[in-house]
Amino acid sequence: MIRGLLALLTLVALGVGSRVVWPVEQVVVAGNAQLSDAEVRSITGLEAGTPWLWAWPHALEPLRANPWVRSARLERPAIGELRVVLEERRALATLVREGREWGLSSDGVLLPNPPKTRTRIEGSGTPRLADLIAIVKSLPNATAIRYTPAGYTVRGEGFEVWAATAEELKKWAKDRKSLANKPTYLYPWGESKSR
Numbered sequence: 416m417i418r419g420l421l422a423l424l425t426l427v428a429l430g431v432g433s434r435v436v437w438p439v440e441q442v443v444v445a446g447n448a449q450l451s452d453a454e455v456r457s458i459t460g461l462e463a464g465t466p467w468l469w470a471w472p473h474a475l476e477p478l479r480a481n482p483w484v485r486s487a488r489l490e491r492p493a494i495g496e497l498r499v500v501l502e503e504r505r506a507l508a509t510l511v512r513e514g515r516e517w518g519l520s521s522d523g524v525l526l527p528n529p530p531k532t533r534t535r536i537e538g539s540g541t542p543r544l545a546d547l548i549a550i551v552k553s554l555p556n557a558t559a560i561r562y563t564p565a566g567y568t569v570r571g572e573g574f575e576v577w578a579a580t581a582e583e584l585k586k587w588a589k590d591r592k593s594l595a596n597k598p599t600y601l602y603p604w605g606e607s608k609s610r
Contacts, residue, residue: 437467440495447501449483449530461489461497470497482524508534508551508560510542521548538562546581553588575599 442461444452456462458481459474475487483503490498506518506529518529519536523544534557536547542562550560550567557571566579575598578584583603 437494439463439465439467439470439497441497443496443498445498445500447503449503449526450481450501455499455501459499461499467491467495467497475499482526485522506530506532507548508532508536510536510547512542519544519547519551521552523548534558534560536560536562540564543581549581550584553585579603 439461440463442456442463444455447455450458455478458478461470461474470489470491472489475489478484478487478499478501484501485504486502488500490500492498504518504520504522504524504526506526507521508519509529509532510517510519510525512525516529518526518532520526533555534551536542536551537559538561540563546567547560547562550569551557554569554571557569559570561568566577567581567584568575568577569584576584576587577598578587579602587599
């Protein structure tokens with residue numbers, strides 16, 4: 416019984432002591448571009464004055480749930496200092512769905528309130544995100560992609576091309592000999608240009 420009481424008193428003393436002796440003096444956020452330092456601190460609850468010993472990586476779970484955050488880790492470079500290191504997703508293109516703009520990341524996550532991107536994607540039907548990502552990566556100079564259940568139309572500086580599948584577009588992008596100003600239509604049996 417006395418041992419239990421001593422253990423309890425020790426834990427209480429450590430808890431109170433950790434708040435007074437080692438409070439967090441500084442929270443540094445690194446690797447953030449889309450989320451502000453204040454947003455990261457607010458989401459995690461890691462603020463100056465909180466107990467340094469009580470700052471555990473589980474505080475980053477709400478931050479990891481944010482679509483912009485690919486990964487996050489907590490570092491303790493010195494007593495009283497915490498460092499939150501982020502790797503944020505980047506929008507490859509802007510996808511317009513139901514009148515709202517989303518950033519499309521390379522791993523298929525839709526990102527709210529994206530910054531302006533070079534490529535704008537619009538269409539009808541359900542977008543096949545993996546295909547759209549492949550098209551954007553294959554044709555990085557594309558400025559507009561339109562998807563329909565029948566296929567994809569891609570426009571860029573000096574070219575316009577239609578294909579039924581993303582694979583046809585990837586093959587065309589790899590093998591193309593010129594970027595003709597005339598619309599090009601890709602079929603499994605070959606290529607057709609408008610006159």
